[in-house]
Amino acid sequence: MPKHQSINQNLQPDTLPNFRNIGVTLRTVLWINGMALFIAAATATSWLEVALRMADISALLQPVLLSSLLILYLLNPLFARLNYRQGIIVVILLTGLITLIIYLLGGDLYVQPGEYNNFLAGRNAILGSIIAGLLLVYFRMRAQALSPALQASRLQALQARIRPHFLFNTINAVLGIIRTNPKRAETALEDMSDLFRMAMSYSGELVSVQKEVALARQYLALELLRLGNRLKVNWHMENLPEDALLPPLILQPLLENAVYHGIEPLTDGGLIDIRLYCSGNELHLEMYNPREEQGVHHEGNKMALANIRERLNLQFDLEARYTVEAGKDFYRVHILLPYVNEVNHDSC
């Protein structure tokens, strides 16, 4: 890594994949079995033989694969303490070792009586290590392929998160009260500065749900200034662990959508209903807003949503889910994130 980094070279350091992520596990299983099938097919001469060879390979492969995944899952927190190079060496050696142990433990299962020799044991261990190495290369390339997207989505997110419409209208509203209610104008400017600080310092790190909620409330206070009693908000956070972490500025763009597309076009305004709760080991974010009955769908909605979806994918891969229900006169968004906290408990 170069010592001086300009903004343009803000590259992420390489890291090992998160072995506790379902996406990583699933990809590993698929790739390894894919390779096995390829080898089985390449060496066979009939369809039946493909199946037989696959069964043959699986006898050793599946136990090694599953125990490796299990051990990596258990050791995952320890990898965080190693640098990337050390991590790679540990993973590769570990896989080789696991292969060797299972091969030796399997005894007659893998070896015809009298056929045992050092070559086969050594070869299997080395092949195990090599495959582990190849997968690490794959995950590194995948991370690199995604990282420009991360950069781009960061910028795009920044623009989409705070709409110019909101910025200029809010400044105008603050100017509108500055003579009659200077105290409130002060608070509004402070809220705005917090909001923009968060938006501009986006680092990809998770923040506590409390902080995220506080920021969302500051945002809503600003909208309240403009919309007055047209905007009503209900928060439900009964079953929400305070230590839960989530990516910053997930709530605010959703609320901004709800205000811009839902509340603002209604003459009498409406109620935004927000539910945050933890269930099983997942964090649920639910948001409901009324909207004008309409045949035509707004495009702006989709952009902000696509943006959030991409950020969730980058952060959690397959573990975050997202549903949108666009009714005739309402809009409901439901996001599920894995429950994460500082100490890494897995359930709430």
Next chain:
Amino acid sequence: MTHVELPLTIFVVDDEPPARNRIKELLSDCSAQLPVEVIGEAGNGYDALTQLSEIHADIVLVDIRMPQMDGIELAQHLNKLPNPPRIIFTTAYDDYAIKAFELHAVDYLLKPIRLGRLFDALSHVRNAIPMRIQELLELTPEPRKNLSIHERGKIHLIPIQDVLYLRAELKYVTVRTTSHEYLIEESLTALEKEFITRFIRIHRNCLISKDAIEGFEKVVEDKDGESHWTAKLKGLDERLPISRRQQFIVKDFG
């Protein structure tokens, strides 16, 4: 030769109370150099139309993005008044509208509004002629939600979803709803273009609402036994003739 100038009367329309407050403060700052008088304000287009039918304003400051009726539609209806006010649009951020304003040299103010810009706009618009309805239509891709007529000193709105058909007769267009018939001074071609998703042309002089189509009937002319198609609309006994060129409609909607 000096004469005392009457103050400019100004009406403010914006759905956000602080934004209206801001404009009023700036107008009072203006009054040292330019005598102005704020004669009223409204938080939505309907309220503005009602008030402005009663009182005359020289200039109306209109926010573009408002619930139910946007500022451009409001301006189109205000244009039907016998002595229509001059309009200055205000907007915080609206790419499409601003491009259109520049193209048609329409007066607009960007929020947050500066005193200097407001002053310039007021001085300029005072001497300008009111915009024509056709110019106003070109400012937005969105069709109006209402048609409007000036009737007995009031602007009367006809919600577009109530309109069953539009038929051109001489220089007017008849607007037919279930219960009433109105005459508006607009061109059928322009109306067809604006409401292309809602209406379909069945004849050189007639557009019908797609939602109102109940069925089609073949009518035989008495004289030479020639027959032609007619459209039957919901809630109307009248049958509207479909021209030979437009007969494909019978198949598409039948």
